[in-house]
Amino acid sequence: MEDFLRIGVVTTTHGLKGEVKVFPTTDSPKRFLEVENVILKTPKGDIRTKIKEVRFFKNLVIVGFEAFDNVDQVKGLNGTDIMIAREDAQPLEEGEYYIADLIGCKVIASEDSAANCANLLRSGNELGIVKDVLQTGANDVYVVKTYANEPGEVLLPVIPSCIKNVDIEARIITAYIMPGLID
Numbered sequence: 001m002e003d004f005l006r007i008g009v010v011t012t013t014h015g016l017k018g019e020v021k022v023f024p025t026t027d028s029p030k031r032f033l034e035v036e037n038v039i040l041k042t043p044k045g046d047i048r049t050k051i052k053e054v055r056f057f058k059n060l061v062i063v064g065f066e067a068f069d070n071v072d073q074v075k076g077l078n079g080t081d082i083m084i085a086r087e088d089a090q091p092l093e094e095g096e097y098y099i100a101d102l103i104g105c106k107v108i109a110s111e112d113s114a115a116n117c118a119n120l121l122r123s124g125n126e127l128g129i130v131k132d133v134l135q136t137g138a139n140d141v142y143v144v145k146t147y148a149n150e151p152g153e154v155l156l157p158v159i160p161s162c163i164k165n166v167d168i169e170a171r172i173i174t175a176y177i178m179p180g181l182i183d
Helices: 029-033 071-077 111-120
Strands: 004-014 019-024 037-042 045-057 060-065 081-085 106-109 126-135 140-146 153-157 163-167 172-175
Touching: 004 029, 004 037, 004 060, 004 071, 019 029, 019 071, 029 045, 029 060, 037 071, 126 153
Parallel strands: 106 172
Antiparallel strands: 004 019, 004 081, 019 060, 037 045, 037 081, 045 060, 106 126, 126 140, 140 153, 163 172
């Protein structure tokens, strides 16, 4: 499991006092009001700092960090991930998972669905690896890179009739591949 979780991505600078606009990647942008310590993952290395100011503007969060006090100091932060330590993350409800923990999980086709995708499976009914999670609003969708001879992608809706089991410790997701989901 990942030690750090991304809660946002810096999009651009804001004003002259070293603030930045952040696209939140957490379920609740209000989370920025509760977070104190963050890590900025820059190309030049990690910067550990504290959040000193938070405001909201449309779908963005305007954040001021203790480490910066002018616009020149934050000009190179565009695209920088804002991370928090796992122990500072919000607790999850039953059946909820951090996206960072799902990425890289092996997806296994359930026995009753293996025939629906036999051309994409390798031994043990292995379909592929989760490479992304799309958040659509209605339900999440797992983007699975398949093991087929011609690597492709399969989109699995995260609904009870499709995702049968998620075992984060074992890094395995068992899915029922519905007829017609894969051509």
